[in-house]
Amino acid sequence: MAQETPAAPGPDGQAAGPAGPGAGSDAGLGAGLGAAPRGALSHIRVLDLSRILAGPWATQILGDLGADVIKIERPGEGDDTRGWGPPWMPDDHGGESRVAAYYLCANRNKRSVTVDMATPEGQDLIRRLVRQSDVLVENFKAGGLARYGLDYDSLRAINPRLVYCSITGFGQTGPYAARAGYDFLIQGLGGLMSVTGRPDGEPGGGPMKAGVALTDILTGLYAANAIQAALAARERTGAGQHVDMALLDVQVACLANQAMNYLATGRSPGRLGNAHPSIVPYQDFPTADGYMILAIGNDGQFARFCEEAGRPDLARDPRFATNRARVEHRDALIPILRHLTTARTTAAWVAALESRAVPCGPINAMEQVFDDAQVRARGLRIEMPHPETGAVPLVASPIRLSDTPVDYRLPPPSLGAHTADVLAEILELTPEQIQALQARGVV
Secondary structure, three states: OOOOOOOOOOOOOOOOOOOOOOOOOOOOOOOOOOOOOOOOOOOOEEEEEOOOOHHHHHHHHHHHOOOEEEEEEOOOOOOHHHHOOOOEEEOOOOOEEEEEHHHHOOOOOEEEEEOOOOOHHHHHHHHHHHHOOOEEEEOOOOOOOHHHOOOHHHHHHHOOOOEEEEEEOOOOOOOOOOOOOOHHHHHHHOOHHHHOOEOOOOOOEOOOOOOOOHHHHHHHHHHHHHHHHHHHHHHHHOOOOEEEEEHHHHHHHOOHHHHHHHHHHOOOOOOOOOOOOOOOOEEEEEOOOOEEEEEOOOHHHHHHHHHHOOOOHHHHOOOOOOHHHHHHOHHHHHHHHHHHHOOOOHHHHHHHHHHOOOOEEEOOOHHHHHHOHHHHHOOOEEEEEEOOOEEEEEEOOOOOOOOOOOOOOOOOOOOOOOHHHHHHHHOOOOHHHHHHHHHOOOO
């Protein structure tokens, strides 16, 4: 989700203070986390001015990979998702905390610093942090940070090595550039909902969004990739660059085969529910106690399924013998298969078909997902200590690196928890200077 521009700013701030030793270099940044650098990006410092999901998702990836991520938030308010509840995490006494589960999903391995960027002093603090950072990520409306002197051109002048990533709904150019962007809106505008959901005329037919903010997540993934590409380019050129990420661009790019189906034929693909436009059978089927998924990708798998189902003749029928024929005769085949699959339970089908190397599986609820033997074996649920709740369960990073593994150093931070530490460590402010800034509401 692209961020709205904050309320009215003050005039331009004071000149930035002197850069510290090693500012803007590839060595030494990201130190100060209390442990020797271990992650692949432990030499990188990221200044995170984003909120909601796409930007924080990108910076959490960088943090998981070892980067020192400093999350800049508004004093007293912070990231919008801090208030996006229920559900709230229970506290360590069994009551209800005010820690939103939504906020927790995208903000570990970060340090929270509160700064009022609408004040000249706040702008100055951010510029001074920029001098000693490698990356800045923001998701304000296009041009929204220029009034604060925190736009790319202004910050490049004080740190030419800065990789500056802007995440917006529609990008920095084009007729929609000034619009705010929201995941749901982009899923519709960008075509995803036109191929998601059951066909018109069927029960429950109509366009449907994905069950998670998929465009935001994908934009965060692309942004993290693009940032690392820009850092790699900086190794050769010595210069940073502006990364322009747009939710709409990402959504259109991620239409993948459906986009190519249209470009190849000139015909817009329709909604097929859980079915696949180019593979049959590749969808959900009813069982004696629920549903299962068949993901049959070739003719051999289809023949083995038919044998297990007691209908080997189906694989010899010219209408169904090849995938091309099955796609053409989908409407005749699927009702036959749906009748067959109701004869056994989901577990019985999965056990039988797995033994025949026929891809299949259940449709799990969340409790079944996190109780699944493979999910548990891969350690996809982790737990970290948390100052407000005692501990928080989190979903692990899916990244597995043999030599520089993901390191879960910091839980999603409380608002402003690291303000004094970061200002003292990086900007070398004294306790008295920090207290004075706090008294004036700057931090």
